[in-house]
Amino acid sequence: MAPAAKIVGGARFLSTFFLANAGMFAIFQGMQQILLPGQIAALDSAGKVGAYGVLASIGALAAAVGNPIFGALSDRTRSRFGRRTPWLLASAVIATLLLAVLGGMTELFWLGAAYIGVMLAMSAYQAVITAVMPDRVPEHRRGLVSSIAGIATTLGVIYGLNIAPFFTDKPTLGYLAIAALLLVGVVLLVLLAPDPTARPGTEPEAVVKERQSIRTFFSGLADHDFAWAFWARVAIMIGYWTVSTYQLYTLTDYIGAKNLPGGNTAAAVALLGTINMGSTFITTLAAGPLSDRIGRRKIFVVIASVGVAAGALIPAFSPTWGGMIAYSIVVGLFFGVYTAVDQAIMTLVLPHAENNARDLGLLNVATTGPQIAGPFIAALVITAFNGYAPLFVFTCITAALSAFFILPIRKVR
DSSP: OOOOOOOTTHHHHHHHHHHHHHHHHHHHHIIIIIIHHHHHHHHOSTTHHHHHHHHHHHHHHHHHHHHHHHHHHHHHOOOTTOSSHHHHHHHHHHHHHHHHHHHTOOSHHHHHHHHHHHHHHHHHHHHHHHHHHHHHOOGGGHHHHHHHHHHHHHHHHHHHHHHGGGGTTOHHHHHHHHHHHHHHHHHHHHHHSOOTTOSOOOOOHHHHHHHHOGGGTTGGGGSHHHHHHHHHHHHHHHHHHHHHTTHHHHIIIIIIGGGSGGGOHHHHHHHHHHHHHHHHHHHHHHHHHHHHHHTOOHHHHHHHHHHHHHHHTHHHHOOSHHHHHHHHHHHHHHHHHHHHHHHHHHHHSOSOGGGHHHHHHHHHHHHHHHHHHHHHHHHHHHHHHTSSHHHHHHHHHHHHHHHHHHTTOSSOO
16 A cells, blocks of 8 residues: 655745745735724725725735636746745735835825735735645645644734734834744745755646647636535635624724723734634644544535524624624634635635646635725625615525535545
8 A cells, every 4th residue: 555645845844835825814814904904094084985995896806816817927937946936925025015115105096006006915924824735735634734824824814913003103123023924934934845846847838838828828717526516615614704804993983982891993903903813723723634644634624614604693682792702712713713614615616736826826816806995895785775784684694504515525525
């Protein structure tokens, strides 16, 4: 009996991959939940809801376009450093420089331009770092590595949310502080765990032509399992991030600043994020390896989706600080289960190995699009239904849909 395949890079890869993922989500959430809405509110207090919504919708479009394009370019890249390393380094450095620019903007137009630039650079980074898992990790270990990525997400968000409040009046320093984790992580990854694709090779001409064809660029969505996985992720992420990215304004206008600890909204956002991510950490740690052990993945996503749906209703019926804490704990616990297993499922439904980064880039749109479009969707829901409680009902509905969408997948048990 042949020995089971090992993770390429071993412990050095796992530890540096962890940091590289944590840095990405420190930027996404430190920027999205605290620094960026704080800048917008300072520039246009009366129009902050609409301004943030419009800006977020444009950022979502940039991310949706950037993820598969940069993923495809990474798949095509052939260099002495491999397919992924050049893109990881370049995107991390460019994103950091643009974050520094973003922090200094004093006009909404230029603030928006810098923000879109950051999102394009980070969409390139996300597409490529996601493709690193199928490059290096055999299928029977992907639950473990998916859990590691999920824990990295949790701790990265905690880092970003707890660093950002110290710099609400100095956003440039805040952006650089959260970007530091990304730079450290990616440099250690490329130095200590070199890209295994950094070796010469040839491909059949037909494969090269297929990859370069615009006609087949979105062909992954024609695959039965890939398409259902895509829409399952879209459903739960739309609900989750619509509430999460709008948390600063939710606490201010729905719960009321006077009802928060110390009346400090930014600190309350950070505390809720920490509670939520702490809860996520607990279940993420266990769910991925457990799915490897029992050889089943879909049941975890079904349970997680139903749990998130139930937890989302708490603030709708209890619009209090205590209700928000309960929401953060319950949703965090179930979202941890989802996070731990979802990434493994996504790597198992990829239609063609030679296009992994491109197709994972498409799947990342299902995460990044809802995450960045969250404020825009929230603005529509608040306006249409005249209040914040409908946001939580909306999350309940979309999370429940995710449970139904994951069931038709055939390749994954």
